[in-house]
Each structure stands twice: as structure tokens, then as C-alpha cells.
Amino acid sequence: MATTLCISIFCILFITSSAAHDEKNVTNNPADQLVAIVNRNRTAHKVSSLGNNPGLGCIALQYIKAYQGNCDDVGKSKKPADSEFADTFAPKCGVELATLAPITGRVIGCQSDYVNPERAFTEILTLKNRSLNIINNSTYTEVGAGVSGSDGGGPYFWCLLFSNAKVNSSFLLEGGTAKATNPGCFSGAHDDCNGAYGSSQHLNILSIFAAVFAVICYTIWV
Ligand SMILES: *[C@@H]1O[C@H](CO)[C@@H](O)[C@H](O)[C@H]1NC(C)=O
Ligand SMILES: *[C@@H]1O[C@H](CO)[C@@H](O)[C@H](O)[C@H]1NC(C)=O
Ligand SMILES: *[C@@H]1O[C@H](CO)[C@@H](O)[C@H](O)[C@H]1NC(C)=O
Ligand SMILES: *[C@@H]1O[C@H](CO)[C@@H](O)[C@H](O)[C@H]1NC(C)=O
Ligand SMILES: *[C@@H]1O[C@H](CO)[C@@H](O)[C@H](O)[C@H]1NC(C)=O
Ligand SMILES: *[C@@H]1O[C@H](CO)[C@@H](O)[C@H](O)[C@H]1NC(C)=O
Numbered sequence: 034m035a036t037t038l039c040i041s042i043f044c045i046l047f048i049t050s051s052a053a054h055d056e057k058n059v060t061n062n063p064a065d066q067l068v069a070i071v072n073r074n075r076t077a078h079k080v081s082s083l084g085n086n087p088g089l090g091c092i093a094l095q096y097i098k099a100y101q102g103n104c105d106d107v108g109k110s111k112k113p114a115d116s117e118f119a120d121t122f123a124p125k126c127g128v129e130l131a132t133l134a135p136i137t138g139r140v141i142g143c144q145s146d147y148v149n150p151e152r153a154f155t156e157i158l159t160l161k162n163r164s165l166n167i168i169n170n171s172t173y174t175e176v177g178a179g180v181s182g183s184d185g186g187g188p189y190f191w192c193l194l195f196s197n198a199k200v201n202s203s204f205l206l207e208g209g210t211a212k213a214t215n216p217g218c219f220s221g222a223h224d225d226c227n228g229a230y231g232s233s234q235h236l237n238i239l240s241i242f243a244a245v246f247a248v249i250c251y252t253i254w255v
Contacts, residue, residue, distance in 0.1 A: 061227075064090060064178040064220035066150040071168055071176060071193065074154070080171040087221030088204025089136075089177025089194055091126035091211040092118065094219040097141065097181045097190040104143040104188040112139075123204075127212040132205040134198030138173060140164040141192045147182075153191045168193065175200045180226075181217030 065085065072082040099113040099121070100106050113122075115136075123133050142157035159165045173195040181190050196203060211222060218226035 061225050062218055062220070063150045063153075063180045064093075064218045064226065065223075067154060067178045067180065067191065067193070068176055068220045070150055070154045071178075074165075075169055078169045080169055081174075083173055083195070084175040084200030085221040086175045086177050086196075086200055086204050087211060087219065088123075088126060088128045088132070088206050089175060089196060090179060090219035090221040091177070091206070091214055092122045092128065092136075092204065093177045093179030093192040093194045094181055094214055094217045095122035095125050095179075096139070096194065097179050097192045097217065100141075100143070100190065102182075102188065104145065104190075107141055107143045107190070112141075125212065126214065127207040127210075129205050129207055132203050134196050134203040136194050137197050138167045138170060138195030139193070140167050141190065143188050143190045145188045147187065147189050150180075150191075153180075153189075157191055158193065167195070170195070172197055174198065175203070176220075177204070178220040179217060180219075 068083070068085045068090075076082050096113060099117065100111075118136060119130060119133055122128075123130055140158055142153070142161055144153075144157055148156065159168065175196050175198065177194045177196075179190070179192045179194075182188065198204075211219070
């Protein structure tokens with residue numbers, strides 16, 4: 034009796050948690066949403082829409098990590114040195130160094146609480162940082178965005194990096210995908226990512242609960 038009950042409950046939990054997984058929407062990534070907002074604003078200003086490069090996006094997330102969660106350092110003269118792109122950020126992402134192109138624009142902003150990408154664009158990146166003149170520069174061809182809490186929580190950093198190189202031949206990733214870069218989200222990889230929690234939620238609460246329940250059942254069983 035106890036065994037049958039256990040198996041039924043386990044099955045229900047398992048099915049529910051798989052269903053929750055299937056609801057994932059690949060466009061559900063605050064870094065990709067930020068790129069979409071940038072492109073909408075650019076085309077409204079009659080400048081070209083930019084390619085969304087995952088290698089550049091991953092570098093944007095590493096750029097954020099260089100601040101080590103110190104929101105106060107943003108806006109001071111503490112920005113990462115140019116040499117760090119080749120020395121640190123690109124290797125961490127697995128970007129092939131031969132395809133590393135010059136970064137011609139950078140914008141970073143930070144705030145203690147999480148806001149949606151729309152508000153991050155207007156309130157943090159364009160109002161606080163006064164960077165619309167960078168974002169709407171007509172010479173760029175591609176963009177990468179990173180969004181991160183320092184360790185999965187606040188403060189939340191938003192970063193845009195721009196380049197004038199060819200989208201398909203710059204910032205190429207070894208093996209086609211970026212190395213693991215959690216916590217945080219970056220644009221261009223067509224992956225689901227939760228900005229408020231800082232990483233892809235591959236394990237949801239229900240899966241964990243189902244696993245714990247399975248262990249309990251097993252214990253009762255034997
Ligand atoms: C993902 O979400 C967008 C808008 O939020 C929607 O247009 C699209 O159809 C969704 N895709 C899937 C696979 O559910
Ligand atoms: C705006 O972003 C740039 C690019 O990283 C950064 O150097 C600057 O400090 C930021 N300014 C403010 C006021 O946050
Ligand atoms: C572009 O974004 C800026 C900053 O949020 C805003 O002031 C401006 O109205 C936007 N432009 C268009 C055409 O939407
Ligand atoms: C870009 O933004 C700056 C600052 O808001 C503005 O002066 C300039 O006219 C804009 N350029 C375009 C092409 O919209
Ligand atoms: C646009 O970016 C280029 C570098 O790609 C820079 O030389 C130029 O000064 C920028 N233009 C404006 C208006 O900021
Ligand atoms: C570059 O990528 C775009 C979009 O993925 C594709 O349509 C285009 O054919 C590619 N161009 C080259 C030269 O590979």
C-alpha cells in the first residue's frame with residue numbers, strides 16, 4: 034500500500050516537473066531581451082540593427098565579473114584594461130583569440146535591485162550612464178550583452194559591448210558554444226536564462242522535491 038502510494042506520488046511529481054521544463058521559452062533571457070531593445074531603439078533612430086554575437090555576449094558577462102560585484106566601482110575610473118579582453122575574458126569564454134576583434138563601444142550599469150531589461154535600458158544604461166550616444170553609434174555591426182548578479186544575487190550589472198567586425202567571423206567560440214559561465218546571462222546563445230537568479234535553472238524546485246521524495250520512498254521500501 035505504502036509502496037503504491039509512493040510510486041503514484043513520485044510519478045505525478047516527475048510528470049509535473051517535466052512539464053514545467055517544457056514551458057521554457059528560448060527567448061526568455063534578459064540579455065537577449067536587452068539586445069532586442071537596443072536594436073529597436075537603433076532602428077527607431079534610423080541606424081542599423083546589430084548582430085547578436087554569443088562570443089561577444091559571453092565577454093560582456095566576463096567584463097561584468099571583473100567588477101567583482103562592486104557596484105560603486107562602475108562610473109569611476111576602475112574600468113577593466115583593454116588588455117584584459119585578450120588575456121582574461123576571451124579565454125574564459127573559449128573565444129578563439131585569432132577572431133577577437135576590437136571592442137569599439139562599452140556601456141555598463143549597475144543597481145542593487147533587479148529590474149526588467151526595458152527599465153535597465155532606460156533607467157540604468159541610458160539615463161544613469163548617459164550612453165545613448167554610444168548605443169546609437171552608426172558604425173557598429175554587432176553587439177553582445179551580459180546581465181549578472183555578482184554571485185546569483187544582487188547587485189545587478191548590465192553590460193553592452195559593441196564591435197565593428199563581421200558577425201560571422203569575429204568572437205568565434207571554440208566548439209561553437211561558450212564555456213560554462215554561471216552565474217549570469219549573456220546574449221546570442223539562444224538559451225534560456227533567468228536574470229534574477231543569475232543562471233539557467235536546469236534544476237527546478239519540483240525536480241529537487243521529486244528526488245528527495247524518491248529517496249524517502251526508497252528508505253521506507255527497504
Ligand atoms: C517565446 O516567447 C515569445 C514572446 O514572449 C513568443 O513570441 C514565442 O512564440 C515563444 N516561443 C515558444 C517556443 O514558446
Ligand atoms: C558608463 O559605461 C562606461 C563603459 O563601461 C563606463 O566606463 C562608465 O564608467 C559608465 N558611467 C557611469 C556614470 O556609470
Ligand atoms: C531610445 O531610448 C532612449 C533612452 O531610453 C529614449 O529616450 C528614446 O526616446 C528612445 N528612442 C526611440 C525612438 O524609441
Ligand atoms: C544618438 O544619441 C545622441 C545623444 O542622445 C544624440 O545626440 C544623437 O542625435 C543620436 N544619434 C542618432 C543617429 O540618433
Ligand atoms: C562611433 O564609434 C566610433 C568607433 O567605432 C568612434 O570613432 C566615433 O567617434 C563614435 N561616434 C560617436 C558620435 O560617438
Ligand atoms: C552570416 O550569418 C547569417 C545569419 O546566421 C547568414 O544568413 C549568412 O549567410 C552568414 N554569412 C556568411 C558569410 O557566412
